Amino acid sequence: MPATLRHRCVRALAAGALSAALASAGSAAALAADNAPPAVPSVTHSAPAKPMTKASITAKVNHTSVKAGESVTVAGRAKDVKPGTKLVLQHMHNGKWTTLHANTTVKKGGAYKLTGKLNTKGTEHLRVATSDGKTHSPTLTVMVH
Known part of the structure; x- marks a missing residue:
């Protein structure tokens, strides 16, 4: 019986660690998606921007x-x-x-x-x-x- 109890504890710890790893990977992917630069619309017919000069x-x-x-x-x-x-x-x-x-x-x-x-x-x-x-x-x- 002690061996069975030990196996259950090891399995429970392994399942908990795996769940934590998957949850953090999912939140990291979501965080990376939030930090992605916004899409810039393309401009086809505009004059070149004049650089600002300081008086x-x-x-x-x-x-x-x-x-x-x-x-x-x-x-x-x-x-x-x-x-x-x-x-x-x-x-x-x-x-x-x-x-x-x-x-x-x-x-x-x-x-x-x-x-x-x-x-x-x-x-x-x-x-x-x-x-x-x-x-x-x-x-x-x-x-x-």
Whole structure:
């Protein structure tokens, strides 16, 4: 009798292991089917997609050190910015970019030039940005004394 009981236990364990293996194989196949890439419909008559380009603005300041009340001129190029787009001069004030009273528009070819007056003594962090704020130049530093 002990041999028969042992055989039944071995059979039960083997059947359980086989069932577990089959169940995990079935769920793995279902999981693989869920992770399959979706079918992409074919397009026969469409124009080639134009690559997206990111607009950018370069900027150089004419003086890196000025006296309080003096003006600085910032010039550069706006790449992939439509001619006629309004550009503004901004400075960092209390942790936020604030627009100064200096603006211009982008010329044909992307060139621009604007002049702004700096009244506050200390280090001024400036940038040129589109009026919508989506594109801006790297930060420029000017010492005002």
